[in-house]
Amino acid sequence: MRRRHFLRTSATAALASPFLLSGCAQGGFKADVVIIGASTGGVAAALAAARRGLKVVLTEEMSIPGGQLTSQGVPPDEHTWIEEQGAPTSYRSFRERVRIRYAQAWQVSPEALNPGACGVSRICHAPSVATDVLTEMLQEHAEHIRFMPLCVPEFAGGHRDHIEQIQMRSLMDGTSFILEAPLFVDATERGDLLPLTGAEYVTGSEGQAAYGEPHATNEADPTNEQAITWCAAIGYDPLFDPNRSAAPGDVNASLLETPRNYAFWKDFLPELTPAWSGHLLDLSYSNPITLEPRRLDFDPRPEAKTERFNLWVYRRLQQAGRTWPVSGGVTLLNWPQNDYLLGRLIDVSEGERVRHEEAAKDLTRCLIHWLRTDVERPDGGRGWPGLFPMPGVLGTDDGLAMAPYIREARRIRARTTVHEHHVGEEARAAVGLTTAEYFPDSVGVGHYRIDLHPSTSGDNYIDVAALPFEIPLGALVPIRIDNLIAASKNIGTTHITNGCYRLHPVEWSIGEATGALAAQCKATGELPAGIHTSPERVAALQDDLKRGGAPIRWQFD
Numbered sequence: 001m002r003r004r005h006f007l008r009t010s011a012t013a014a015l016a017s018p019f020l021l022s023g024c025a026q027g028g029f030k031a032d033v034v035i036i037g038a039s040t041g042g043v044a045a046a047l048a049a050a051r052r053g054l055k056v057v058l059t060e061e062m063s064i065p066g067g068q069l070t071s072q073g074v075p076p077d078e079h080t081w082i083e084e085q086g087a088p089t090s091y092r093s094f095r096e097r098v099r100i101r102y103a104q105a106w107q108v109s110p111e112a113l114n115p116g117a118c119g120v121s122r123i124c125h126a127p128s129v130a131t132d133v134l135t136e137m138l139q140e141h142a143e144h145i146r147f148m149p150l151c152v153p154e155f156a157g158g159h160r161d162h163i164e165q166i167q168m169r170s171l172m173d174g175t176s177f178i179l180e181a182p183l184f185v186d187a188t189e190r191g192d193l194l195p196l197t198g199a200e201y202v203t204g205s206e207g208q209a210a211y212g213e214p215h216a217t218n219e220a221d222p223t224n225e226q227a228i229t230w231c232a233a234i235g236y237d238p239l240f241d242p243n244r245s246a247a248p249g250d251v252n253a254s255l256l257e258t259p260r261n262y263a264f265w266k267d268f269l270p271e272l273t274p275a276w277s278g279h280l281l282d283l284s285y286s287n288p289i290t291l292e293p294r295r296l297d298f299d300p301r302p303e304a305k306t307e308r309f310n311l312w313v314y315r316r317l318q319q320a321g322r323t324w325p326v327s328g329g330v331t332l333l334n335w336p337q338n339d340y341l342l343g344r345l346i347d348v349s350e351g352e353r354v355r356h357e358e359a360a361k362d363l364t365r366c367l368i369h370w371l372r373t374d375v376e377r378p379d380g381g382r383g384w385p386g387l388f389p390m391p392g393v394l395g396t397d398d399g400l401a402m403a404p405y406i407r408e409a410r411r412i413r414a415r416t417t418v419h420e421h422h423v424g425e426e427a428r429a430a431v432g433l434t435t436a437e438y439f440p441d442s443v444g445v446g447h448y449r450i451d452l453h454p455s456t457s458g459d460n461y462i463d464v465a466a467l468p469f470e471i472p473l474g475a476l477v478p479i480r481i482d483n484l485i486a487a488s489k490n491i492g493t494t495h496i497t498n499g500c501y502r503l504h505p506v507e508w509s510i511g512e513a514t515g516a517l518a519a520q521c522k523a524t525g526e527l528p529a530g531i532h533t534s535p536e537r538v539a540a541l542q543d544d545l546k547r548g549g550a551p552i553r554w555q556f557d
Contacts (some may be wrong), residue, residue, distance in 0.1 A: 025398075027176075027178070031056055032522055033518040034185065035184075039511075040066060040504055041055045041067070041514070042487060044091070045511035045515040046086075047141060048511065049515035049519055053144070053519070054442075056146070057148060059179070061151070061171070062150070063136060063150055063402070068406075069130045071395070072126045075118075075121055075315065076121050078503070079446070082095075082505060087500060087505045095123050099111075099123065115319075118313060124315060124316060124332075125317060127395070128175050144212075145548070150172050151191060154169045160198075166179045166184060166193075182483060182522070186488070190418070191409040191411065191486075191490035194412060197481055197484060199481045200478065200480060203347060204495060205222075205494075211421065213419055213420035213427070214424065214427050215424075217495075222455050223457060224456060225407075227453045229339050229340065230360040230361045232333045232365075232399050233331070233332055233390040236320075236329050237328055241253055251389060258373075263371055265370075266279070270342075271458055274307065280337055286454075288460055306426055311335060317332055333358060334405060340404075341454055357404060365401060371387055407489070410490055412491065414479065419496065422436060423437065423495075436469055437469070439470045439473075439474075441472050443509075443541065443545060444470070444510060444512065445470055446501065446505060447448075449463060449500060450465070450496060450500045462499065468554045470552070475492035482528070488511070491510060512545070513545065520537065520541045
């Protein structure tokens with residue numbers, strides 16, 4: 001049998017589990033479906049498969065599940081209709097559970113509760129609360145889901161077009177173990193299974209020649225990816241002055257010291273086309289839509305009234321005066337000012353990846369220091385000394401997220417690739433269309449602007465309107481590997497359309513469809529491509545999704 005990689009059988013600690021392999025590989029595990037990556041999509045896929053009776057192994061590089069909702073520290077970015085339609089029942093259940101936890105702690109009604117009363121979401125909340133809710137949801141299906149954190153894929157073995165095994169390595173003790181299943185799902189943040197399995201994939205921008213997208217770059221550039229951001233949570237105490245009093249709460253005083261590279265980032269001028277508005281650490285930045293300079297305000301004081309939009313409110317996690325899950329006002333730093341532009345994390349050496357991750361962390365630490373010492377205040381002064389990194393909100397001691405917010409992953413070469421002509425409002429209007437592409441094999445819906453942050457190759461924002469869109473099944477299915485499914489930001493989109501398919505409820509819907517597809521494969525004995533090429537099988541999958549509360553079409557009057 002031809003194998004892409006020869007898998008060495010390594011012993012690992014024996015774990016009591018209904019998935020333990022017998023007579024196949026010591027220390028191995030077997031399931032109906034193996035999901036590599038407990039991202040937002042990976043969690044949704046595991047839950048959907050478990051509800052349909054499948055045995056699931058769900059692995060994760062981090063110590064917690066949830067991806068952008070938790071370890072990356074990004075509260076939900078959602079569409080206008082999220083309270084009424086446009087997301088699976090399971091995602092709406094997640095949101096309701098978050099609201100109930102706050103409502104119980106604050107003794108208020110959970111209806112339409114937005115803990116942060118923020119400017120970007122209708123349910124801006126602490127990622128630590130999302131961690132608790134997602135962990136609870138997974139534990140409710142413990143009979144069917146084995147969650148294995150702190151491990152990464154090393155090798156894949158199988159026939160040329162078929163995966164048989166994935167060898168995993170524990171990040172706790174370095175031991176290896178093998179996972180076997182008839183189906184494998186890549187729900188990692190970077191699309192890590194794709195190079196391991198030899199699956200064809202794309203990175204960066206495809207260029208105009210690929211699909212003629214109006215906003216694509218002239219030439220293809222595999223290294224042209226959206227910036228990553230290392231998010232952080234900061235609190236504010238108007239009575240705190242580091243020169244007169246000890247750091248509040250559990251804040252380590254060393255976190256209030258001037259970062260080593262502060263001078264570099266304070267003077268940093270992004271080299272972008274069209275040009276950026278000035279320094280990165282500044283209240284002026286490029287308007288994402290017009291690219292003209294735009295100025296914001298920053299004032300963390302409770303009930304502050306500002307002339308322009310207040311960045312403190314933008315991604316605020318908790319209003320001042322509340323005491324759960326932390327004390328006082330808290331906001332999340334996921335702003336233009338800490339978008340990291342100097343490198344990428346995909347298809348680079350381990351050393352380069354670590355170097356860019358550390359630099360992205362450093363930028364965010366410098367942003368916090370700038371806010372504490374140098375940002376302009378309404379009274380003409382500089383800095384808000386009462387600001388401090390907020391421990392615990394992101395599950396860390398330093399207030400920074402556990403992992404970088406990754407907007408763009410490796411993307412499979414899929415049976416269907418969604419491009420701008422399918423979903424872009426401007427591109428559709430150019431040919432007289434007012435709705436997004438109708439996909440006969442739709443397995444979910446979503447909506448968000450085509451929102452691309454500045455890129456590693458020097459592109460400024462690309463931010464244009466998209467129409468409420470569908471998620472075609474063909475975008476989840478690779479062109480060749482027959483038992484691999486994509487379930488995160490790695491589906492068949494382009495550099496452009498990734499900008500609207502990468503957000504929380506869309507990724508959850510992708511995962512929901514993946515779990516249902518896995519169940520359909522088990523029930524019929526078909527592989528994903530076999531389901532996709534059969535109109536009858538697609539219709540059965542769509543019926544199953546609808547019965548499970550997952551919409552596959554938008555319902556507008």
